Amino acid sequence: MPTIVDIAVNNEGFSTLVAAVQAAGLVEALQSPGPFTVFAPNDAAFAKLPPGTVQTLVQNPPQLGRILKFHVVAGKYTKDELIKLGTVESLEGAPIPIDGTEGFEVKNATVLAADIGADNGIIHVLDNVILMG
Numbered sequence: 001m002p003t004i005v006d007i008a009v010n011n012e013g014f015s016t017l018v019a020a021v022q023a024a025g026l027v028e029a030l031q032s033p034g035p036f037t038v039f040a041p042n043d044a045a046f047a048k049l050p051p052g053t054v055q056t057l058v059q060n061p062p063q064l065g066r067i068l069k070f071h072v073v074a075g076k077y078t079k080d081e082l083i084k085l086g087t088v089e090s091l092e093g094a095p096i097p098i099d100g101t102e103g104f105e106v107k108n109a110t111v112l113a114a115d116i117g118a119d120n121g122i123i124h125v126l127d128n129v130i131l132m133g
Contacts, residue, residue: 001117001118001119002118002119003030003031003118003119003120004030004031004034004036004038004118004120004121004123005018005021005027005030005031006031006118006119007116007118007123008021008040008123013042013043013044014040014042014043015043016041016043016046016047016054017040017041017042017043017046019058020046020054020057020058020064020068021068023057023058023061023064024061024064024065024068025061025065026065026068026069030072030120031120032120033120034074034076034120034121035074035075035076035120035121035122036072036073036074036075036076036091036120036121036122037072037073037074037075037076037077037082037088037121037122037123037124038071038072038073038121038122038123038124039071039072039073039096039106039109039111039124039126039130040071040123040124040125040126041071041109041125041126041127041128041129041130042112042125042126042127044127045109045126045127045128045129046129048128048129049129066092066132067092067129067131067132069090069091069092070090070091070092070094070096070130070131070132071090071126071129071130072090072091072092073088073089073090073091073096074091076121076122077122078114078115078122079100079104079111079114079115079124082098082100082104082106082124083098083099083100083104085098086098086099090132092132094132094133096130104124106124106126106130107130107131108128108130109126109127109128109129109130110126110127110128111124111125111126111127112125112126112127113125
């Protein structure tokens with residue numbers, strides 16, 4: 001089974017995420033055994049950010065790394081498990097609120113595709129980049 005990174009690299013719609021993970025130096029970590037739950041913003045989610053934001057973040061790997069780690073949780077959690085938990089702690093250290101009352105929401109993002117299994121975890125595709133705070 002492919003890793004989380006393999007899935008992102010080999011599927012259209014994640015080129016910005018892949019470039020960001022590479023720029024932040026997180027490829028090796030996301031290829032490790034994990035397991036991880038990744039909330040993966042698609043290219044359209046990154047495109048919603050203000051102009052120049054992605055370029056600025058790529059030039060600031062520590063800040064980019066913090067934002068990307070906010071999209072990752074230690075452990076493998078399905079949609080149903082996440083909704084039951086209500087909140088999970090990101091690798092960045094901040095809590096991520098989960099809401100299943102009307103669909104499947106992660107902080108300020110809607111999950112477009114849930115429960116994509118990988119060798120080292122699970123991916124949930126988001127329509128927005130989520131930020132701490």
